[in-house]
Amino acid sequence: MPLSPSYRPALHHQTLGDDFFDRVTAAPFPQTILRFRNDRHAARIGLDQLNEAEWISHFGRFIPLPDTLQTPLALRYHGHQFGHYNPDLGDGRGFLFAQLYETGTNRLLDLGTKGSGQTPWSRQGDGRLTLKGGMREVLASEMLEALGVNTSKTFSLIETGESLVRSDEPSPTRSSVMVRLSHSHIRIGTFQRLATHGDEAGLRLLVDYVIKHYWPEAAHHGDPLIGLFNQVITAVARMGAKWFAAGFVHGVLNTDNITLTGESFDYGPWRFLPHYDPRFTAAYFDQTGLYSFGRQPEALLWNLARLAETFLPLTEMDGLRAALQTFLPQFKQALTSQTLRMLGLAPEVTPQTHAVITQLYSTLRDTRAPFAQSFFDLYAAGEPEKLNQSPIAGLYAQPVWQEMIAALRILPVSSLAKGQANHPYRARREPVTMLIETVEALWQDIDRRDDWSAFTQYVQDIRMMGSFYAPHWQD
Numbered sequence: 395m396p397l398s399p400s401y402r403p404a405l406h407h408q409t410l411g412d413d414f415f416d417r418v419t420a421a422p423f424p425q426t427i428l429r430f431r432n433d434r435h436a437a438r439i440g441l442d443q444l445n446e447a448e449w450i451s452h453f454g455r456f457i458p459l460p461d462t463l464q465t466p467l468a469l470r471y472h473g474h475q476f477g478h479y480n481p482d483l484g485d486g487r488g489f490l491f492a493q494l495y496e497t498g499t500n501r502l503l504d505l506g507t508k509g510s511g512q513t514p515w516s517r518q519g520d521g522r523l524t525l526k527g528g529m530r531e532v533l534a535s536e537m538l539e540a541l542g543v544n545t546s547k548t549f550s551l552i553e554t555g556e557s558l559v560r561s562d563e564p565s566p567t568r569s570s571v572m573v574r575l576s577h578s579h580i581r582i583g584t585f586q587r588l589a590t591h592g593d594e595a596g597l598r599l600l601v602d603y604v605i606k607h608y609w610p611e612a613a614h615h616g617d618p619l620i621g622l623f624n625q626v627i628t629a630v631a632r633m634g635a636k637w638f639a640a641g642f643v644h645g646v647l648n649t650d651n652i653t654l655t656g657e658s659f660d661y662g663p664w665r666f667l668p669h670y671d672p673r674f675t676a677a678y679f680d681q682t683g684l685y686s687f688g689r690q691p692e693a694l695l696w697n698l699a700r701l702a703e704t705f706l707p708l709t710e711m712d713g714l715r716a717a718l719q720t721f722l723p724q725f726k727q728a729l730t731s732q733t734l735r736m737l738g739l740a741p742e743v744t745p746q747t748h749a750v751i752t753q754l755y756s757t758l759r760d761t762r763a764p765f766a767q768s769f770f771d772l773y774a775a776g777e778p779e780k781l782n783q784s785p786i787a788g789l790y791a792q793p794v795w796q797e798m799i800a801a802l803r804i805l806p807v808s809s810l811a812k813g814q815a816n817h818p819y820r821a822r823r824e825p826v827t828m829l830i831e832t833v834e835a836l837w838q839d840i841d842r843r844d845d846w847s848a849f850t851q852y853v854q855d856i857r858m859m860g861s862f863y864a865p866h867w868q869d
Contacts, residue, residue, distance in 0.1 A: 401440030402495040403462035404502060406607060410599060414584075415467035418489055421511025421521060423571065425555025426454035429525075429846065430532050430853075435547045435575050439494040439503060453550040453573045456510065462492040468513035472590055473583030473650030474700060476684055481590060483583060483650055484515030487522065490579055502607050505549060506579050508660075509571040522558050525568035526837050527662070529849065533836070534661035535574070536853055537828045540860030541640040542732065542867040544633055546576040546659035562678070568841070577657050578608055582701045583650035589704035597708060604654050619705055620713040627698055627721050629656025634694045635728035638687075639736050641667035641765040645676030647685045647693040649700050666828045667765045670758035695721050735866040737802070738774040738811030750801045757798045763789055770825035774811045775802040783823055810865045819862035826852075826859040 407415070428450055436442040441459075444452070451457045458464045466489035472481045492505040508531070509523025528551045538545040550573040557566035580600070588596040605612045605622050615621025633656045637644065644651070645663040653659065663677040672688025680686070685693055698721060702714040727743050730751045734741040758768060764786060771784045776799045781790050789795060814820065836852060839845040 397460065398437075398440035398443055400437075400497040401460075402497075403460060404493040404495060405462060406493055406502065406603075407467060407490055407504075408463065410603060413470075413593075413596065414600075415469050415490070416484075416514050417465045418468045418513045419511075420456035420466060420489075420507075420571075423454065423552075423554035423556065423569075425553065426450045427553040427555070428454070428550075429528075429553050429570070430548065430551040432547060432549045432575070435549060438496050439505075439575070440497060441494075449550065450552065454552040454554070454571060456491060456507075459492045459494075459505075462494060463490065466491050466507070466510070468515060469579055469584070470515070470587060471581050471583035471650055472587040473581070473648050474586075474697070475648045475650070476680070479586075481587070482515070482517060485513055486516040486519055487511070487513070489513065491573065501577065504576045504579050506574050506576060507571060508574065509554075509569070520558065522554075522556065522569050523572055524558055524560060524563055525553055525570040526563060526841070528570035528572045529837060529840065530664070530833060531572055531574070531661045532853065533828060533833060533856075534664050536856045536860075537666070538637075538640065538642060538658060540826075540856050540863060541636070541642075542735065542863060543636040543640060543642070544629070544655075544657050546574045546657060549573040549575040574659065576653070576659055577655040578604075578653050580604060580608075580654045581650050582652045582654070582697055582704075583648075584654075585701060585704040586649060589707070594707050597704065601705075601708065608655050617709055617713060619709045620717060623702065623705065623714060623717045624720070626654055626656060626701070627717055628724055630694050630698060631721050631724035632656065632728045632732075633658055634691050635725050636732050637690060638729050639732040641670070641687075643667065643674060643676040643685070643687045644690065645680070645685060647690060647697065649697045652694070652697045665830060668829055669762045670755060670765050671762075672759070691722065691725050694725075734805075735808075736769050736863075737772055738808050738814070738866070739802070740806040740808045741866075742806075747805060750805060753801060754798060757794055761789060761792065761794060763795075766825045766827045770822075772799070772802060773820075774807050774815075775799070775805065780820075785824060808866065814862060814865065817862045819859055826855045828856075 428446055431449055433442050468485040468489045470484045473483050487509055488507040490504055490506050494503055496503055512521035532548045532551055535545050535548045552571050554569045554571050556569035558569050559565040601619055605618055609622050609625040612618050612621030612625050643665045651660050665676040667674055673683055674687045675683050730743045730748045731741045733751045767786055771781055836849045839848050
């Protein structure tokens with residue numbers, strides 16, 4: 395296997411000990427047809443030189459990569475699911491396959507699977523992933539990355555030749571196995587399991603591990619655990635704020651879906667807003683709207699409070715409470731900053747910019763303007779020519795929008811926006827969007843004709859949009 399000089403494997407997670415995971419084997423699949431490989435992120439970990447056969451052997455047959463985990467690890471955790479505690483969770487259809495360092499940094503990354511077969515935590519499930527589910531994960535992670543969200547990256551998608559029966563898809567349906575690249579797979583639920591078992595030594599071990607490998611800055615705090623908690627709160631607040639600015643609804647914000655690195659991952663019934671609506675839900679089974687768009691900040695804060703509870707044997711309540719009280723102010727500041735970036739405005743958070751952004755979301759809500767189209771049109775404070783050419787140009791003639799546009803034009807345009815004026819994305823009349831109708835249309839081409847061309851082109855369109863926005867996330 396041709397290994398890049400930048401390939402740097404690691405074996406850190408298994409040093410936690412056998413109480414943190416179960417050693418498992420991948421399911422044997424009747425077929426392994428490569429449908430998606432993420433070469434730009436393979437280059438981040440020195441795996442971009444793999445040929446197709448080698449890629450399939452590692453990410454479809456799960457032959458171990460050199461000098462990293464030689465046996466996959468199904469991770470153990472508990473979690474609150476829709477507010478109810480479940481001690482019977484754990485990796486039920488996935489495992490940690492490898493750990494590697496990012497090229498040029500000391501950032502530790504995981505390769506984890508979804509749909510790789512049964513484990514001790516499958517709970518009578520088949521451990522498989524539908525091909526449509528895998529395709530949706532590619533689209534969600536690509537779209538969120540393009541919109542500046544800290545997200546896992548869908549690394550590989552391989553069709554596996556089995557017929558699956560599901561209650562939420564026309565069945566039988568095609569099967570797949572997916573690999574994601576993430577900064578970490580340690581979740582709030584990982585800590586909850588140890589706390590439920592009264593395993594104080596395990597909690598201390600895991601805290602030290604997370605500080606060492608993910609949040610080393612916390613070690614310099616007077617109380618490293620409080621330092622860690624502050625870092626996690628900031629990361630989760632920023633993640634939630636960026637979801638909000640992207641109009642994204644995760645759908646299942648259980649504690650086992652929130653990592654200690656504040657990285658968005660595990661995309662099931664996700665949706666993007668057609669219009670700004672705080673009550674919009676993604677999951678058909680979320681009957682009470684617990685994880686609706688507008689309640690996502692509340693859900694994240696509730697989950698962080700559950701993490702704080704696991705820390706109580708190790709530190710004082712006052713420090714944890716004080717840290718939690720910073721979540722909503724940090725969320726609001728991050729939302730204003732991210733929205734300004736999305737609009738090509740200078741991302742300086744002041745009382746004035748906060749008031750204008752609050753007014754923007756109120757206007758979007760009251761007029762039911764298409765969410766993505768509005769952000770696209772209002773980039774750089776809404777250039778008159780762009781607004782006149784918009785499919786919703788008539789909407790902008792309304793007095794409420796005239797007032798809104800005037801307020802935006804008082805704010806300074808980012809120097810980066812001026813440099814992006816000739817980017818091909820700005821030549822479009824409509825933005826790249828990811829509404830449910832688009833997802834279903836892409837799937838129909840695949841399901842009925844095995845035609846992946848529209849899907850492949852759409853991923854390229856998303857990445858073109860991402861190249862337009864990318865400078866705004868880096869300044």
